[in-house]
Amino acid sequence: MQVYNTLSRGKEEFAPMHDRAVNMFVCGQTVYDDAHLGHARTYIAFDIVVRWLKHLGYKVNYVQNITDIDDKIIARAREKGIEPIELARQYEQRFMEDMDRVGVKQNVSSYPRSHDYITAIKEQIQLLLDKDFAYLLEGDVYYDVAKFRDYTALSGMKMDELEKHRIEPKEGKRNVYDFVLWKASKPGEPSWDVEVHVDGKAVRLSGRPGWHIEDTAITHSIFGPQYDLHGGASELMFPHHTNEIAQAEAAFGVKPFVKYWMHSGVLNIKGQKMSKSLRNFITIRDLLAKYPAEALRFFVASTHYRKEINYTEELMRDANKLMYYVNQSVGILNNLPADENASGEELVQAIGLLEKEFTEAMDDDFNTSLALMRLTTAMRRVRQFSDEKGGIDQRSKETALGKIVALGDLLGIMSESLYKQALSAEVVQMIKKREELRRTKNFDEADRMRAEIESKHGIKIEDTEYGTVWYPGGAPSPKER
Ligand SMILES: [Zn+2]
Incomplete structure (x- = not known):
């Protein structure tokens, strides 16, 4: 079977790392609102991938994360006057109902939540600090992108193109495109206290993980430092998936982090990408009220x-x-x-x-x-x-x-x-x-x-x-x- 690999920009013969077992991860939902047709497209497309792989006789361990720590969750919970965790659990429940109805949930092996991986996240940040790929800055921890060769391998972008992207602006960063691994929390925000060691000294950090490290902490915990297939919507290629590679390969010292990268195309409506921010979305629920x-x-x-x-x-x-x-x-x-x-x-x-x-x-x-x-x-x-x-x-x-x-x-x-x-x-x-x-x-x-x-x-x-x-x-x- 031929699979198009974004990393090599071509079709390759599919051969998993361990015989007939496939470890597969797809970036999951940030649970602050109902899922729309853009999400449905991604999850149904990868569900078909899983069904086909199983049909070919592969044993597929298909993991999809639930992002339940996020700025959007915090902001929406504040609007509604409830705790972020309460909002996240409500929308996770609704998401599961949607995925069940569209025939996706049954093929997902597990839906780990970021909340449950704080220790793994901390350990990965520690590895990156030890190897000098990460640095502290006023309670935040940043990834030093200039230290990682092949940073643009997945996206195919030029380094000077990266500078055009607005990536977490902050005074004192070593490079403009450095991204956050750990964010100090502001008053009233959910936060975790963790201890890391820098130059032999213990440092207490109070805050929450950045978005990208959640995925690599989860997959390292479940699959180990390398796995077969990572899927997601094409807009996640940069910076999200790019940063996942940088984190994992630097922390664990093995390459490739993922053998096959698969990206699904966008779903547009009236020439624009369907998204929450553009308010042009149709929820899965609304669609299923009209169609099977x-x-x-x-x-x-x-x-x-x-x-x-x-x-x-x-x-x-x-x-x-x-x-x-x-x-x-x-x-x-x-x-x-x-x-x-x-x-x-x-x-x-x-x-x-x-x-x-x-x-x-x-x-x-x-x-x-x-x-x-x-x-x-x-x-x-x-x-x-x-x-x-x-x-x-x-x-x-x-x-x-x-x-x-x-x-x-x-x-x-x-x-x-x-x-x-x-x-x-x-x-x-x-x-x-x-x-x-x-x-x-x-x-x-x-x-x-x-x-x-x-x-x-x-x-x-x-x-x-x-x-x-x-x-x-x-x-x-x-x-x-
Ligand atoms: Zn992700």
Whole structure:
């Protein structure tokens, strides 16, 4: 499998450091507000990466941090008149609900919080002080960027370009681009007391960690000094990921800190990046009030993860329609009557080809847009087959269905449980009876029966040109929204 590595600016054969085990980290949420579609894009894109790696047989330890110490949390808590920790826990809870609904949470191995890593952070700062990569300045600790060679390897920036960025201005810093590892706290802010040693003397620091060191403290604690894959949104490449490399490689003395760096493209709305500060965001919650989670995942997967997405309501509606088209096709095949004389061999072959093409696309740097296009196109074949044959032998049906649903599940646009659920004999009888009612144009009675099947058994019934299609309660809504 080929993976595009930001560090080498090219595709590389994927080979983790330890055989079939992959240690993977993605920068997580700063919990001071609800997550929006820009966040959804990142987390869904990397969720698909994890699903694919697991499908290939890798054991993935997927860690995503929760930033619960941050200026924005402190400021928002002050506005609301509550403690920062209280605000952080509230939004963390809401974030977990969102991630559960979009099918991401189940694949994350752990969500460590920065609060729990203060000791690891202190130890890393001590290492950097000992090795002279860090220095004290009035209760703060800064990283001396000039000491670290290859500082711009990840971003590809020139050193003089760095100076244009406003990085934590402070009188007395050795270099303008030096970044903070530990920040002295102002009165009323959450703070921790730690002791470090400088030139053999103990120094007490009262404050909180800088943002970048949280990640390297967490990953060092969980994975050790090196790991396989670090993902995140492209805007984190500099300074955040750049500083992570500087911290880890200087503190632990091994290289590379991370073997593969993957960055997802931005999500724009009306030509601007969707962000809290621009107030142009749509929350995941607001979107899910209008569309099923599968439609959101379909929308994200429609674009290659490295490309930017320009969100419009129209594109979202199109994604919803296509997601529904795919799911309905599966329903049509699932409802095709068993007929041992109607050989489904040609359909099984077509789905076998789909599987091959889908795999080729995904193995080429997770090309979900191509994989999804192949899947959607194959559904046309499913409908054509259903139309022509009107029945299928049981074995072919199960093989074809199983493969399609497994592929859909790799993108999270279908749930395997949906079509594996068998109908009870009672419901099968009711559906048959209803079809008879429709044939004899007894439509009022047929409608009444549909309502009964839905309310009593949680099964949605839909009449299509291919016959009756049923969906268990949790299936994507058959109605276009
Ligand atoms: Zn991070």
